[in-house]
Amino acid sequence: MPDGTPPSAPFFNRQALHLRPDPSRVVVxxxxxxxxxxxxxxxxxxxxxxxxxxxxxxxxxxxxxxxxxxxxxxxxxxxxxxxxxxxxxxxxxxxxxxxxxxxxxxxxxxxxxxxxxxSFEAAALFNPSIVPHPDQSGVAAGCRRFILSLRAVGEGHISSLTFRSGILAADGTVTIDPPARLAATPVVTARVGDRLELGFDPASDIAERVIFPVTEMQANGIEDARFVAFHDEGQTIYYATFTAYSGSGIRSELLETRDFVTFHLAPLKGAAARNKGMALFPRKIGGRYAMIARHDNESLHLILSDDLHEWGLGEVIVKPEYPWEFVQIGNCGSPIELDEGWLLFTHGVGPVRHYSIGAVLLDKDDPSRVLGRSRVPLVQPATAERHGYVPNVVYSCGAIKVGERILLPYAISDAFSTVATIRITTLLDQLKD
Known part of the structure; x- marks a missing residue:
């Protein structure tokens, strides 16, 4: 089983990058x-x-x-x-x-x-998600510029959303732009109940922008945003499902943006929205929106909906099966479309609440059909890195496909984040039944 940077699994190439919390970065x-x-x-x-x-x-x-x-x-x-x-x-x-x-x-x-x-990231910088940057101008052939979102935690365990940008080169090398010296929260430009429009200065760097809790339901955190580039009728809209935490209750909410300057936030409705960990497919399936969710605290469910903002309970498609996921299984972000099917990274919880990352492959036309899954973890906490804000955890909120590679950012012990690239062909070999 891979342990941090696994020599036994050459398809998994962990980069020498560590995104650590910086207490000098502050907002007012x-x-x-x-x-x-x-x-x-x-x-x-x-x-x-x-x-x-x-x-x-x-x-x-x-x-x-x-x-x-x-x-x-x-x-x-x-x-x-x-x-x-x-x-x-x-x-x-x-x-x-x-x-x-x-x-x-x-x-x-x-x-x-x-x-x-x-100091919005004084305690931790973790649970990253990733999407292609809307601006790919000047990027060399075979490379991809991306936006990385991260959950930042400061005093009082209040979570906010912050960003980085970077490039995956054709040879698999990943570079992440350094964080901006300044940081700022957006201006609320419109508000109707818990539905918000937020705006940043367009001249600001993406790394300056921090989405901090605004509503009472978000008072203690905007947690674990799962971003996806959603394609519909020739347009790309960036959505992120996230958990709003009031300090006593949770609710799934949806963020929408086209440019990462103006953002719309709204609560999700329906039985599934009373839980966390929802991840939207990057396109409609059979004319309907599709979501991976978990509302029984154990298993993954597929939910289809005609309304982007309302979600029922759906059907169970993946249950805990192997010892490293006996406690529960959840998603690590939105499914990634491959020729072979939908690749879904998962997290499993085992003994002593030890978190590991695995994957399943779902049928492209009928995602309720599981074509294959990992019997052992693809990534688990390395012995030297199992200590942190929450020990014994590796966790991701999303990955992207670039050419023949998957770029997977993930967090270690809820403290800091890193990235890895994975060869798709070798990964699929790990999922064969």
């Missing part, structure tokens, strides 16, 4: 005088007004000097801080009703007092 988040509830209650408004009163009691010179000092202290850590301060002040309008008008400097300074920095 709203600071509220009390933690709960998130909206200002009367007591919170009293505290907020006390802070505002203290700012307004300063002379104009004192205000200008403190604002300038604040900008000097933080401006190299964020893009366009004055505008961020202004937006935060606008969000606080209901707390300012008892006050007279503000100067621009007072307004920005007040906004600064109701913000704090958050």
């Amino acid at each position: 988040r709203p600071f509220r005088p009390a933690v709960e509830p998130r909206d200002l209650n009367p007591v919170d408004k009293t505290r907020a007004n006390h802070i505002v009163d203290r700012v307004l009691a300063m002379t104009a010179d004192e205000t200008d000097a403190l604002l300038a000092e604040t900008l000097r202290n933080f401006d190299d850590r964020h893009r366009n801080l004055p505008a961020i301060f202004e937006r935060r002040a606008a969000e606080m309008e209901d707390a300012f009703a008892a006050h007279a008008s503000f100067s621009q400097a007072q307004r920005q300074l007040v906004g600064a007092y109701f913000l704090h920095e958050y």
Whole structure:
């Protein structure tokens, strides 16, 4: 059985790349005088007004000097801080009703007092997913530029979504662009209930963009996004199913984007959406959307739907069969279309909750038919790397096909991430019954 970088399985080529959490990368988040509830209650408004009163009691010179000092202290850590301060002040309008008008400097300074920095990947950077980059210009023949999404975890175990870009070369070498020095959360440009439209600065680097929890259902995390490039009627839309975690409950939600600048987020409906780990097929099957899900905590189910946002329970297609998956089996991202069928990477949980990665091959026309599956893990925690945020885990949220290779990013011990390439022909040999 492969153990990290397995010499016994030459088809599996783990790259010498380690994506580790960087606590120096920060975003600014709203600071509220009390933690709960998130909206200002009367007591919170009293505290907020006390802070505002203290700012307004300063002379104009004192205000200008403190604002300038604040900008000097933080401006190299964020893009366009004055505008961020202004937006935060606008969000606080209901707390300012008892006050007279503000100067621009007072307004920005007040906004600064109701913000704090958050190190969004201080604890972990894991559970990656991958899709082809929408911009392949300038990429050499046989190469593919990609976007990697990662689950970042910071203080309080709050999960957000961050990105990297990179290239898989024709010879199988993988390069990942270094993370941007700055990072920022998007502006909410539209909101109807829990349906959101988020927008980033188009001039920002993809690695600067961080999707942080916005709704109450997401309060403690946007977890394990499974991205897929979905093809329909000549168009490509990037979808990601993810788990919204409130701190006490979960719900599957759907993210949609065409350019990784503007994003739409919406809850999924139906019995399957009350669980996690849903993965969308990259195209319709028989005119219907198709999803791999697990709602019995053990097995993989195939669900078909006429509505992208509503999912029933479907039918069981893969149950735990081998010792390394006796506890449960789940998907490691969306199925990948091959000439031979749908390749689905899976994770299995064995003794002492030891996570491993395997795969199954499903019939292309009828994905409920299993053509083959791995009897032993393809990847399992290496002895030297089994320690981390959550020990004894390898896990992925998606892979892509590039030529005759699969590019598989995966996380180790819920702490950091790496990537590997796999020869398709040799992989399929591992799945033959």
